[in-house]
Amino acid sequence: MWFKHLHLYRLHDAPELDADSLETALGEQAFRPLGGSEARRLGWSAPAGRAGTQLLHELQGQRLITALRQERILPASVVREEVEERSEAIETREGRKLPRKEKLAIKEEVYEELLPRAFVRSQKVDLWWDNRRQLIAVNASSRKRAEELLDLLRETLGSLKVTPLASQTLPMRAMTTWLGDPSERPADLVLGDQVELKAKGDDGVLRARQVDLDSDEIQQLLESGRQASKLALSIEGRLSFVLHDDLAIKSLRFDDALIDEASQTDDGDDALVRLETDFILMTQALAESIERLIEWLGGEAGSAGDARSA
Template sequence: MWFKHLHLYRVHDAPPLTSDEMTTALDAQAFRPLGGSEARRLGWSAPAGRAGVQLQHELHGHRLLSALRQERLLPASVVREEVDSRAAEQEAHEGRPLRRQEKQALKEQVYEEFLPRAFVRTQRFDLWWDTQRQLIGVNASSRARAEDILDLLRQTLGSLKVTPLATRTTPTRAMTEWLTQPDNRPAALELGDQVELKATSGDESVLRGRQVDLDGEEIQTVLAAGRQATRLALTIDEAVSLVLHDDLAIKSLRFADAVLDEAAQVEDDDDPTLRLEADFALMTQVLSNAIEQLIDWLGGEANPAAPTP
């Protein structure tokens, strides 16, 4: 269950829900499979998968939720090809070109007929809610998907005020300084081997490097020409590696072997739920420490105004 990505949000004035109240709210928005004519559906599912029945796990103030998203995959090219075929047949039969409204109606008809036969894709997204620090992290590869999960949480709770986590120093500025000023790097920070560099003006090209020496002459020359870092691979406290993005998104999380070995030593009696909770407890401990250090390195957290309900 180890997270691969993390989009972070600050929670403002969260409703004081007990564990039982939270469970009741989640049950009302539990996932159910797509119906024949539905294009997509999103709902809460057991974090432990088929082996579990709980829709949330709470350990020492850390809540784990999981959402399932199902959608039917109906390529636009398939619909277009069938519409063109039917339109040509109808035009030949009636001896006139179809009007735009008629083609649109034909398209809607084809979509409704083909949708129940389309392939279904199921995706899972995990949400970690640190109720003590009032911080939410969503394990999703894109911010758009993370926002979908937050929308589901708002529907579940009635309302929820959150803003993307923000820091006083922008990640771009800090990452560029870490690259250009090695002596100013935090002691617990180690550079990885991936970077993305963008020009500050004019040239819109993006330079990406993988498996490169970030302290090498080539990268330093590019930085001296005025480019800034918008993605940077880091290791924090030798415990977790990640790629930090300019919007504070954390991608490509990899936990150190020592952390995974520690988790494996926890007795779980072959119980998937106990295994999940043991991994979650250790993962959140490592991530909490890493996030606190990142915020500190980025000048502390900014204080955006809480959004309206």
């Protein structure tokens, strides 16, 4: 249940839906297995998996929704090899060079034939909707996957206006300042041991792991003009993470004390109770940490453009 990554969005004019209405809406876009000729499909699935059928879990104003994504894995190299074999056979048999148009037609034919036999990869993606703070967070490793989920939610609700959460101070500027000047670091912020430094010119990106971020080498790189585009941080007693320059939060690890608190809660061996207990403890920690992070970054910025909507 514990999220690994967060892409954060501000909700604008959020639709007023009670839990029952939202459950019904999600059911209309529930996941259905891939058809034989389909390359991919996305739909809502029960967050508890086989342990439950609810598509929505809502506790204390916090909503948990899960999407299931399936896609067929058909490597381009496999298609290319089959196209080449068929093209060569035709060229040998007919004694002519196939034009590009005919090869493209063969490629489409090969793709349609092989797709139903391709392996299917399934992936669950969780979405946390903070109905009290009007925030949405998607537990996805990439922004593209997060946006895909928002598109599904928009289709489900008929309308959804969101913008990526933004701060007054750019994360890259703040991270570079924290890295270069310990006196500028918030009291309960602790540097980790991972950083990505970007050069202003064409000198590329320097990545370092398991290093002392207060070392002379790191300081020299900053003095040369490099800026921190990713930085490992931790909030004492809460969690550790890697902050990215687009305000994405990745590689989340929750404090042992929080995990222990969750594990010591009596769930009666009920998987649904365990899911909801973990979810509410996790969201409490995340909500407080996000508020603190935005405060460190000078507060939340206004809308960085018109909210995306259907």
